[in-house]
Amino acid sequence: MVGAMAEGTTKQVHDRPEISVRPDDLRARGPAEHREKTFELKDVAVSYGDSPAVKNVTMDIYRNNITALIGPSGCGKSTLLRCLNRMNDLIPSARVEGQLLYHGADLYGPKVDPVQVRKLIGMVFQKPNPFPKSIYDNIAFGPRTLGMKGDMDEIVEKALRRAALWDEAKDRLSDNAYGMSGGQQQRLCIARAIAIDPDVVLMDEPCSALDPVSTYKIEDLMLELKERYSIVIVTHNMQQAARVSDMTAFLTVEMTSDEKNRWGQVVEYDDTDKIFTNPSDSRTEDYVSGRVG
Ligand SMILES: Nc1ncnc2c1ncn2[C@@H]1O[C@H](COP(=O)(O)OP(=O)(O)OP(=O)(O)O)[C@@H](O)[C@H]1O
Ligand SMILES: [Mg+2]
Helix, strand or coil: CHHHHHHCCHHHHHCHHHCCCCCCCCCCCCCHHHCCEEEEEEEEEEEECCEEEEEEEEEEEECCCEEEEECCCCCCHHHHHHHCCCHHHHCCCEEEEEEEEECCEECCCCCCCHHHHHHHEEEECCCCCCCCCEHHHHHHHHHHHCCCCCCHHHHHHHHHHHCCCHHHHHHHCCCEHHHCCHHHHHHHHHHHHHHCCCCEEEEECCCCCCCHHHHHHHHHHHHHHCCCCEEEEECCCHHHHHHHCCEEEEEEEEECCCCCCEEEEEEEEEEHHHHHHCCCCHHHHHHHCCCCC
């Protein structure tokens, strides 16, 4: 799959539903060991120059699950998230070590084209970042660039509907996206990410700039989207992680006894229910109960 992606033209990307990456009969249900793995991380470490940011990360991320990464500021959540679509490649000092498999193939293999990777594995950022274009063109940009076949009006409508934004946007498609509220802009960015029909959507604190109503809308949206996509979300909002995610990884900052070296590490990764009700590690319990943070 990733090999095909490497040599791929845009056409191959959009022929992907015929490839084995997302057979429709597979759904993430039941115990973790029965779920299909989207990512397998084995002893992954990321450093910036000589400073390790996150180390010893071994975890599987499952298809059609929402996986939450939680932990205190600086523990490496965004760094880890960016490994999953090779966004760290864009930071010159960043170095990724260990093994990271995507549907069983090495995501960092020599033949893999990171640009193709980012088409399959989309990203939504903390601050909504629509293009300074119309609502319609924001959505149509990706499909046009990729030469996606089909009626563009339909593609735009489908993405806006899936992002629960159609009713609010349908009468103002030619208006500039900057005229939308923050919550609408964030849903537009999600619509833009899914318009190219990705396999995975990564979200880095997507609701941190939003009011509670917009936050709930995005959470509902995530629950709907996971039926189609795999979602990995970074959040500082414990209730949000508990409400929406299937699996949760709690990371913390470790340091050497002289406090000269610090790095992030996964303390515990398990079903979200377990992490929030009966965690195995007392550090997880302290964090999710709000005793430290
Ligand atoms: N581009 C970068 N260059 C150098 N160091 C970086 C870079 N990005 C992150 N770091 C460092 O890597 C470590 C982890 O940062 P990261 O942003 O991944 O943490 P985080 O858990 O997402 O924090 P927050 O909750 O504040 O967003 C920190 O020590 C940070 O200073
Ligand atoms: Mg971050």
